[in-house]
Amino acid sequence: MTTTATINKADLMPPPVAEIMQTRSMFIGLIGAVASVAGAFLAPESFYSAYLTVFMVALSLSLGCMSILMLYHLVGGAWGTVSRRTLEAGMMTLPLMAALFIPIAVNLPRLYEWARPDELAKNTKLADIAHSYLNPSGIASRAVLYFVLWFAMAFLLNKWSTEQDNVDAIGRSTLRFRALSGPGLVIYSLTFSFAIIDWVMSMQARWISTIYGLIFIAGAALSTYCFVVLVETILGQRKPMSQYLRSTEVHDHGNFMLAFVMVWAYFNFSQWLIMWSGNLPEEIIWFLRRLHGGWGVIAMGLVLFHFAVPFALLLSQRLKKQTTTLVWIASLLLFMRLVEIFWHIEPAQSLHHDTFHISWTLFAALFGIGGLWMAYFFRNLRARPLLAVYAPQTLRLLEPSHE
Amino acid sequence: MSATSLENPIYGLMAEFDTPQELLTAAEKTHGAGYKQIDAFSPFPVEGLADAIGFHKNSVSLVVLIFGIIGGLSGYLLQYYVSVISYPTNIGGRPYHSWPSFIIVTFELTILLGGISAAVGMLALNGLPMPYHPVFNVPEFARASDDKFFLVVFSTDPNYDAARTREFLRGLAPRTISEVPA
Numbered sequence: 001m002t003t004t005a006t007i008n009k010a011d012l013m014p015p016p017v018a019e020i021m022q023t024r025s026m027f028i029g030l031i032g033a034v035a036s037v038a039g040a041f042l043a044p045e046s047f048y049s050a051y052l053t054v055f056m057v058a059l060s061l062s063l064g065c066m067s068i069l070m071l072y073h074l075v076g077g078a079w080g081t082v083s084r085r086t087l088e089a090g091m092m093t094l095p096l097m098a099a100l101f102i103p104i105a106v107n108l109p110r111l112y113e114w115a116r117p118d119e120l121a122k123n124t125k126l127a128d129i130a131h132s133y134l135n136p137s138g139i140a141s142r143a144v145l146y147f148v149l150w151f152a153m154a155f156l157l158n159k160w161s162t163e164q165d166n167v168d169a170i171g172r173s174t175l176r177f178r179a180l181s182g183p184g185l186v187i188y189s190l191t192f193s194f195a196i197i198d199w200v201m202s203m204q205a206r207w208i209s210t211i212y213g214l215i216f217i218a219g220a221a222l223s224t225y226c227f228v229v230l231v232e233t234i235l236g237q238r239k240p241m242s243q244y245l246r247s248t249e250v251h252d253h254g255n256f257m258l259a260f261v262m263v264w265a266y267f268n269f270s271q272w273l274i275m276w277s278g279n280l281p282e283e284i285i286w287f288l289r290r291l292h293g294g295w296g297v298i299a300m301g302l303v304l305f306h307f308a309v310p311f312a313l314l315l316s317q318r319l320k321k322q323t324t325t326l327v328w329i330a331s332l333l334l335f336m337r338l339v340e341i342f343w344h345i346e347p348a349q350s351l352h353h354d355t356f357h358i359s360w361t362l363f364a365a366l367f368g369i370g371g372l373w374m375a376y377f378f379r380n381l382r383a384r385p386l387l388a389v390y391a392p393q394t395l396r397l398l399e400p401s402h403e
Numbered sequence: 404m405s406a407t408s409l410e411n412p413i414y415g416l417m418a419e420f421d422t423p424q425e426l427l428t429a430a431e432k433t434h435g436a437g438y439k440q441i442d443a444f445s446p447f448p449v450e451g452l453a454d455a456i457g458f459h460k461n462s463v464s465l466v467v468l469i470f471g472i473i474g475g476l477s478g479y480l481l482q483y484y485v486s487v488i489s490y491p492t493n494i495g496g497r498p499y500h501s502w503p504s505f506i507i508v509t510f511e512l513t514i515l516l517g518g519i520s521a522a523v524g525m526l527a528l529n530g531l532p533m534p535y536h537p538v539f540n541v542p543e544f545a546r547a548s549d550d551k552f553f554l555v556v557f558s559t560d561p562n563y564d565a566a567r568t569r570e571f572l573r574g575l576a577p578r579t580i581s582e583v584p585a
Contacts, residue, residue, distance in 0.1 A: 269503075269506065272503065273503050273504065273506070273507075276503050277503070277504065279495065279497075315468070317460075317464070
C-alpha cells in the first residue's frame, strides 16, 4: 500500500483529445440530427427503418458496454481494469437511447405490420398476436420497464465506480459490484431478448426464432470489444493510458473479439441450419426475403466480412497484440455490425419493393445518432480519471507484478 | 570438440541470483552481450523474462493450425464421401451434397484434432516428460523451485568460452557461479 499515496488523480485524467473528439462528434451529430428531422418529413417511408437500424446499433453498444462491465465484475482480469471507464462511459449513454426511442414509439405503424389496423383487418392470425402481445400499450409499457431496469443497473455500477476515486475506498469491499452483476447479467439477457423481439423480430410478426435475441447479445458484446479497441487507439498513444496499457491487455481484447466473432457465427448458423433443415414455409420466409432481390449479396458479405475474414485475421497473435493493427479489424467489424442490423431490418420493410435498396436517410440517422452518442460518451469519459483510482484492481495494475 | 570436453563434458555455466529483478537484468545483459543459447529458471513466472532471453514465439500455434485444418477437411470430406459417393440417400428431397448439415461434424473434428495436437505438440516441442536434465547436477539448483533465480549459458553457444564466460557472469554480481556437468 506504499504506492497508494503516490497516485495522483489528475495524472489519470483523459487527455485533451477527448474534448476535441467530443466537440467534433457533437458537430457531426447536430448536422446529422437536422438531416434526420428533414428525412422524417421528406422521406418518411424510408426514414423510420433507417432510424431503427442505427438506433439498434447504438443501443447494442450501450448495453454491450453494460454487460461486459458486469462480466468484468464477475470474473475480473486486467483487460477489464484498463477498459472499465470506457465501458462505464458507454453504458451511461442509456438516457440518450431512452430519449431516442420516443420517435420509434410514436411512429409504430410506419415500422410494424401489427400496428396497422388495415393489416389486422386482413389477417386474423396477425390480429390475434396483436391483441395478446404486440400492441402499442404493451410495447410502451415493456419499453419503460426495459429502460428503467437497464438504467437502474448502469446507474448503480457507475455510482459505485465513482466512489472508488476517493481515497477512503481503499480496503472497502467490492462485493456489491458482484452482487449486482450476477443477477444483472440474467436480467440483461432476458430484457434485451424481449426488447429485440418487440422492436426487431416483430417486424415480421408471424416469424419466430428462439435464438434471435442471443444473436443480438453476441453482436452487442462483439461491438463493445471493437469499440474498446477504437477508444484505446485514440487514447493509447497519450498519457495516461500509454503508461498502463500493455500489449497483453490489447491481446486479450483481440481474443475476446475472436471469441465473439465465433459465438455470433455459431448462433447465426444454428438458426440457419435448423430452418434450412426444417424447410417450413413460415420459417424460411425470413431467409427468402433476405437472400433474394440483391439481399443475398449482403448475406454473403456478412459471412465473409463479419465472420471468415476477421476470424482468419484474429488467429494471428501479431495482429492482436497492438492497437495499430487490431483497430482495422475492429473498424471492419463495427461496420459489419451496421450492415448486419440493416440486413435484419430493411428487408422486413420492403413488402412492396423487395429488391435491395438503400436511402440517404440511413446516413442522416447514422451521423445524427452516432455523433450524439459519441459526444455523450466522451462527455462521460472526460468527467473522471481513466482508471477507478483506488479500486483494488487498479492498485494491482499500477504496481509491477514482479515486485 | 576437444579431447578434454569429451572426457568431462560441460553443459554450461550457471549463475544464481536472489531476486527476479536481478535475474531479469542479468538475462538482458547476457543476451545483449551476444549469448543467444541461454535459459533462465525461476520459482514463478517473471514478466518480461521470456523476452529478455530472446524467446519470442513457439510453434505450438502452427501445429494446432495445421492439424485443425486437417481435422476440418477430413470431417467434411468423410461426410461428402458417405453422402454423395458411397451411400447416397434421399432425405426429404434435399441435395446429396447438403453442406449446411456437414458443418457441425466439420467443426467438431477441427476442434478435436486442434485440441489433441495442442497437448501432444506442446509435449513434443518442450521435451516433457524429461527424466534427466543436467541443471539438477548442481546442488544449489534445488532452490530454483523455492526462492532462487538462475541463469544458464549453454556451452553450445558460439561465444561460449569457459574462462571468458565465467568472467562475464561474475560481472553480473551473482551469488554463485557453477559449472554444470552434462
